[in-house]
C-alpha cells in the first residue's frame with residue numbers, strides 16, 4: 032500500500048467508524064432493556080462460562096463484534112459484576128485467531144480447579160472446520176477482573192471423537208470432580224440421529240480420555256448442544272456445587288435440542304461408578320423445559336456467596352434481520368434466576384434472584400379486589416415499561432370450570448386457539464403488559480382453569496398476537512401447564528417487564544415463559560399495565576405488588592442511546 036492510499040484508508044476507517052457511531056447515537060432505542068443484560072452493540076447469543084471468582088461474577092457470551100447478525104466466527108464477550116445486576120464491559124476474552132479456533136470461539140464453560148484456579152473449556156472451530164475443545168486460563172489470576180485469558184499452546188485438548196461428525200461436537204459443560212480424583216466433562220453431539228452426552232475424564236484438565244459409553248443418549252432426538260449437568264438438593268432451595276454427588280441430591284441434565292431450539296431438562300440419578308445417568312422420565316417433545324417461550328442455550332453456575340444455583344439463557348429477537356440492523360444490536364440474556372428442585376421432586380422451580388430488589392422503587396400494592404367478568408384494573412404509580420409485578424388469584428366454585436377437550440392437550444395450541452380475547456369460565460385472567468390505552472396493543476399473560484380427568488388443571492399463556500401493530504414480527508403465542516392445585520393453591524404470576532421483553536413466572540416459578548415484543552403505541556408515556564379478567568366467573572386478586580424497576584448499569588457505552596429509566 033502506498034503512503035497516499037494508506038492515508039485514504041485511515042480516513043475511510045475513521046469516517047466509516049464515526050458514521051456507525053453517529054447512527055447509534057441518533058437512533059431511537061425504544062427496545063433496549065433497562066435491567067436485562069445486553070452488550071453495548073451488535074449480536075449476542077449464548078451465555079458462556081458463568082462463574083464467581085474472588086468477589087466478582089463473570090459472564091462471557093457469544094458475540095459478533097462486527098454487526099447485529101449472527102456470524103460463524105464468534106468471539107467471547109466478557110462482562111463483570113459485583114451484584115449480577117450492574118455489569119461492566121471488558122475486552123473480549125477470545126477472538127478467533129488461533130489454528131484451533133480460527134473459525135469461531137463458540138460456547139463453553141468455566142470450572143474452578145482446586146486452589147481457586149479458574150479454567151475455561153470451550154469449543155473452537157479449527158482451520159479445517161472441526162469442532163474441537165480448547166483450554167484457557169487467566170493470564171494474571173490476581174487481576175480482579177481476569178481481563179486476559181491465555182489459550183493453552185497444546186490446544187485442542189479434545190479432538191472430534193471417532194464416529195462423530197466434525198461439526199456435531201460442541202459446548203463442554205462445567206467439569207465435575209469424581210471420587211477417583213479425576214475430572215469429568217460432558218459434551219453434546221449426535222450419532223445416528225441420537226442426541227448424546229459424550230463423557231470424558233482427565234486428571235490434569237489437559238489430557239482427556241473418552242468414556243466408551245455416553246453419559247446419556249436418546250434415540251431420534253437429534254443433535255444436542257449446550258448441555259448442562261448439575262446436582263440439586265432433594266430438599267430445600269439451596270444450590271449445590273457441581274462436583275457434589277450423594278444421596279441427598281438428584282442430577283439435572285439439560286440439553287439444547289437443536290432441531291427445535293428448545294432447552295429440555297431431565298431429573299434423575301447419576302451413578303459415578305457406572306458413569307451413567309438414569310432419568311426419572313423419558314425425553315420427549317412434551318418433556319420439561321426451563322422456559323416455554325423464547326429461551327435457549329442456557330447455562331447455570333453455583334454461586335458460593337449465597338449458596339444458590341443461578342441460570343441464564345439467550346433470549347433471541349422476534350423481529351427481522353433488517354430490524355436488527357436498524358437497531359444495531361440483537362439478543363438479550365434472561366434475568367438471572369435461582370433454580371432448585373420442587374418439593375415434589377418432579378420438576379425445577381425458578382425465581383428471579385433477590386438482587387432485583389436493589390432496583391425496586393415506587394411500590395404499589397393491592398389486596399382482596401374482586402375482578403368480575405370483563406374487568407380491567409389499571410396498575411398505576413409504576414413505570415409500565417420497566418416493572419416487576421406479582422399478582423395472586425383465588426378461585427372458588429371450581430366445579431363450574433370447563434372440561435378440557437381430551438383431544439386437544441397441547442398447551443401452546445390451546446393458548447393460541449383460545450387467546451386472551453376468547454371468553455371462558457375461569458379465565459382468561461392475568462396481566463396485560465405493554466398495553467396501549469385502547470388495548471389495540473397488549474401482551475396478555477394469563478391463566479385458564481379446566482377440569483381434566485377428575486382434577487383441575489391450570490394453563491398459563493403468553494399471548495403476543497396483539498403485542499404490536501407492526502407486521503413481520505414473530506408473534507407466536509406460548510403456553511404450558513402449571514403444576515398446582517387451584518382448589519388449594521392461589522394462582523400466582525410474576526412478570527419482569529422491560530421494554531421489549533416480558534419474563535413471566537407462573538405458580539411461584541413452576542412454569543416460566545419469556546416473550547419478546549416490540550410495541551409501537553404502548554411506548555414511553557403511552558404504555559399501561561392492567562390486571563384483567565375475561566372469564567364469566569369472577570376471580571379474587573388476593574394480593575398484588577408492583578415496583579418500578581430502575582435502570583441498571585449494564586455495559587453502558589455512553590455514546591449509545593439507551594432505554595430511559
Ligand code: DQQ
Pocket residue numbers: 076077093105137138139154201202256257287327328
Ligand atoms: N451457539 C454457539 C454454539 C452452540 C449454539 C455458537 C447454541 O456453540 O451450540 O454461537 O445457540
